[in-house]
Amino acid sequence: MEKLVIEGGKKLQGEVKISGAKNAVLPIMAATLLTDETCTIHNVPKLRDTMTMAKLLRSLGKNVDIEKDCVTVSSKGEISYLADYKLVSTMRGSFCVLGPLLAKLGIAKVSLPGGCIIGVRPVDLHIKGIQALGAKIHFEGGYVIAQSKKLQGTHIYLGGVSGSSVLATANVMMAATLAAGETIIESAACEPEVEDLANFLIEMGARIKGHGSPQIVISGVKKLHGADYKVIPDRIEAGTFILMAAAMRSNIVLRDVRYNHLSALVDKLEEAGVKVIKEHNMIRVKTNKTIKPVSVTMLPYPGFPTDLQAQFMAVMAMTPGISVITDKIYPDRFMHIAELNRMGADIRREGSSAIVQGTKAIYGAPVMASDLRASAALLIAGLAAEGTTEIHRIYHLDRGYEAIDEKLAKLGAKVSREKE
Numbered sequence: 001m002e003k004l005v006i007e008g009g010k011k012l013q014g015e016v017k018i019s020g021a022k023n024a025v026l027p028i029m030a031a032t033l034l035t036d037e038t039c040t041i042h043n044v045p046k047l048r049d050t051m052t053m054a055k056l057l058r059s060l061g062k063n064v065d066i067e068k069d070c071v072t073v074s075s076k077g078e079i080s081y082l083a084d085y086k087l088v089s090t091m092r093g094s095f096c097v098l099g100p101l102l103a104k105l106g107i108a109k110v111s112l113p114g115g116c117i118i119g120v121r122p123v124d125l126h127i128k129g130i131q132a133l134g135a136k137i138h139f140e141g142g143y144v145i146a147q148s149k150k151l152q153g154t155h156i157y158l159g160g161v162s163g164s165s166v167l168a169t170a171n172v173m174m175a176a177t178l179a180a181g182e183t184i185i186e187s188a189a190c191e192p193e194v195e196d197l198a199n200f201l202i203e204m205g206a207r208i209k210g211h212g213s214p215q216i217v218i219s220g221v222k223k224l225h226g227a228d229y230k231v232i233p234d235r236i237e238a239g240t241f242i243l244m245a246a247a248m249r250s251n252i253v254l255r256d257v258r259y260n261h262l263s264a265l266v267d268k269l270e271e272a273g274v275k276v277i278k279e280h281n282m283i284r285v286k287t288n289k290t291i292k293p294v295s296v297t298m299l300p301y302p303g304f305p306t307d308l309q310a311q312f313m314a315v316m317a318m319t320p321g322i323s324v325i326t327d328k329i330y331p332d333r334f335m336h337i338a339e340l341n342r343m344g345a346d347i348r349r350e351g352s353s354a355i356v357q358g359t360k361a362i363y364g365a366p367v368m369a370s371d372l373r374a375s376a377a378l379l380i381a382g383l384a385a386e387g388t389t390e391i392h393r394i395y396h397l398d399r400g401y402e403a404i405d406e407k408l409a410k411l412g413a414k415v416s417r418e419k420e
């Protein structure tokens, strides 16, 4: 195992290149199961999660070649319908092979992903949508088995208690591409990653309209073909670097990034006094010496992303004054509070909210990463802290941030990766 050692207090400056979006790549890789032809995907970040998806596709019988940021998925015969527990349980994104396997083979047996540290994370909406398309579902030994000779297009309402679901929308949309007739998904997730998946499916010959809005209309086709596609930039990685600059009161430039995917964050940061300026496909962050505390609630896109909640909290923890951070998507996603408090933060949880009493004095400490975005919050705190911070279990960070230590070193941070 490895740890990250950070010497706090070094201002950031210069440029950072943003990688391809992890949460777009995972379903796009799963979508290659819908065709026997070859698909080439560009701008794929080298992450533990993308490697896990490559392993899963190989275990299902696909060839997966990885060359720098380009992944080529091709066929070597019939694929298997069984997605194994070992691979699906390590990464929830794996569950989105359900829709493509069912649509392509008429049967899919996929391990249930289970809960994780950020909450219960049910899959009822995935099942509801797949069932609505006419599949018979049963559960056996921790697996969901879905069967249908021919899926049938239909009208589906896919909203849940916390609003839309990103991966349920992805699963149902992928299944519907090969269903007979028209499928209308209401309360579909509007996240850019869902839109990107739809654009990839269209490149494969799917007929989809309304992606990026709460109503997606899919007209089933008989067959999908190969595609060559470039994935969108990762808005969560971009948001994390912007928040790092805010925490360090630094000015940096982000390259290869989509400003319009970051509206909610930009809005909140402007309220706090941080300037986030669009320049072609770049973003310039300009931070004053002092910033103001602001409150924010996590909501489905275009609302403030839950995947930036922990990082935003780290910045507010170092901003004198009170802010309230509420997560309506994952009301239990607060594992980082205890670790941030060990670094001198003053944060109290109340139900689905955190009350942050900002302080100037954050200091370095050994801390434990509990999940991907919580690790990023600890990294932000470590960069701004007085003294040295050691983040243990950084494999969480490597699930979602490509070469984060190298990118930070280029920006002037003192960060090193060491063996435990």
Ligand code: UD1
Pocket (backbone or CB within 6 Å): 023, 024, 026, 092, 093, 120, 121, 122, 123, 124, 125, 126, 127, 160, 161, 162, 163, 164, 165, 166, 167, 168, 189, 193, 306, 307, 328, 329, 330
């Ligand atoms: C995706 C992202 C994850 C992000 C999340 C919310 C990937 C690989 N992961 O996860 O990084 O934090 O979106 O933006 O893209 N829900 C149900 N029933 C379901 C499915 C979800 O009630 O069947 C609930 C969840 O518990 C949660 C909310 O819906 O409260 C949103 O979750 P969802 O959008 O499904 O998250 P994921 O797609 O799993």
